[in-house]
Amino acid sequence: MKNKDIKILLVDDEPDILEIIGYNLSIEGYQVITAENGIQAIKKAKKERPQLIILDVMMPEMDGIEACEQIRKIPELSNTIITFLTARGEDYSQMAGFDAGADDYITKPIKPKVLTSKVKALLRRLKDEEPSEAILKIGGLIINREEYKISNKGKEIILPRKEFELLSLLATKPNKVFKREEILDKVWGNEVVVGGRTIDVHIRKLREKIGDDCFKTVKGVGYKFVD
Amino acid sequence: MKNKDIKILLVDDEPDILEIIGYNLSIEGYQVITAENGIQAIKKAKKERPQLIILDVMMPEMDGIEACEQIRKIPELSNTIITFLTARGEDYSQMAGFDAGADDYITKPIKPKVLTSKVKALLRRLKDEEPSEAILKIGGLIINREEYKISNKGKEIILPRKEFELLSLLATKPNKVFKREEILDKVWGNEVVVGGRTIDVHIRKLREKIGDDCFKTVKGVGYKFVD
DNA sequence: TAGGATTATTAACAAATACTTTACAAAAAA
DNA sequence: TTTTTTGTAAAGTATTTGTTAATAATCCTA
Incomplete structure (x- = not known):
């Protein structure tokens, strides 16, 4: 809808x-x-x-x-x-x-x-029928989607919207590789056209803020979140 | 439950x-x-x-x-x-x-x-925890297509995309011989034209990484995966 | 609502990695 | 033996991603 x-x-x-x-x-x-x-x-x-x-x-x-x-x-x-x-x-x-x-x-x-x-x-x-699970916990990371808040090992982090949503998406299925296409669809919306480096830049910022090793690149495919 | x-x-x-x-x-x-x-x-x-x-x-x-x-x-x-x-x-x-x-x-x-x-x-x-169709198990090999991950006798291996897809293809039907044509179709796409040694090179790399004897050559036809 | 700050995107280039080809050797088939 | 097919290593090419800085868009505050 x-x-x-x-x-x-x-x-x-x-x-x-x-x-x-x-x-x-x-x-x-x-x-x-x-x-x-x-x-x-x-x-x-x-x-x-x-x-x-x-x-x-x-x-x-x-x-x-x-x-x-x-x-x-x-x-x-x-x-x-x-x-x-x-x-x-x-x-x-x-x-x-x-x-x-x-x-x-x-x-x-x-x-x-x-x-x-x-x-x-x-x-x-x-x-959903059921209220969505607003809270995601992965490793030391807590993502509260209702309040747009993140805490990493007890420390609160404020993320800009796109970064938040990107992280949110990846974190819904840790270890699953999300194809770039899929990421664009879910985070940007399938009608939006953005340049080729946009995702990478956001990933980079997340790596900076959350930790480099949380995000793994799968070349030719996409990215995954690992805990 | x-x-x-x-x-x-x-x-x-x-x-x-x-x-x-x-x-x-x-x-x-x-x-x-x-x-x-x-x-x-x-x-x-x-x-x-x-x-x-x-x-x-x-x-x-x-x-x-x-x-x-x-x-x-x-x-x-x-x-x-x-x-x-x-x-x-x-x-x-x-x-x-x-x-x-x-x-x-x-x-x-x-x-x-x-x-x-x-x-x-x-x-x-x-x-949760239900094994999905995204996971293939053959012998000591586990192919997780969702996570683009392979583990061979418990050891994790990261494969580049083409190699992953090639292995993936062969592993869907162990012992079936895949004709070179078919492989090109499924892994490369039927409009792509590549030289004659390309498949061999990839097979070689897989043999190196997974094990020589997993891949059998059927001369004049193609390759098969055996467990 | 102007302007300062933050966020998002793009562009340009560097770096990493993947892929393909080449050239030749080896093996099998004819 | 000759021909065909496959194996191998290395070189070369192409693709993909990382990174930075600049620009554009947006948000926020006074």
């Missing part, structure tokens, strides 16, 4: 928030639908059948919690993922939210990267 | 949590064992040999981290999967947990669906 086939319903009473989140999501190619209160949200949810609903907790008319409960009662939307928008630290609302049937929550203020990776992670559940 | 053959040790000091998680797991058919602190947990783990341990981080007597470390030292439990229960957002505990040898963590509050699918995912790791 491509992003453009995915509808996200965004519910918040502040137009600014709708604007900014909506903008970020649409950059990623999602179809964004908005609503400004719970009642509208339920109406639109029924009509549009979004795959994901992002719901502000605090809203006039009908708050997010109640809206969530209502939506959860709609059978056609049983597969819809609902996530709350909540101010940082509002613990009680998380609790109430989960009771109401929410799948996750996002705290405000929202960083675009966090938002999009969270959305991606949530949508992945749709396909 | 059926669910009823799987033991899960659940460790938390709050009886309520034990109750609710235990209930959900037993619905799925798992055998659930409980403990209320780290010391008890270790004792029960030794005795019952559970496949999975769900361990609360914060506990009186002995906390989850320490319990985890202790359990990891028990050789019989080396295959046991340990996952932590942690309050949302407690980042430090995650990290400490991994250092202690945990495989994953689950955040509270826990949604039954998340719990069960996570458990499923974790247990899937146990079964």
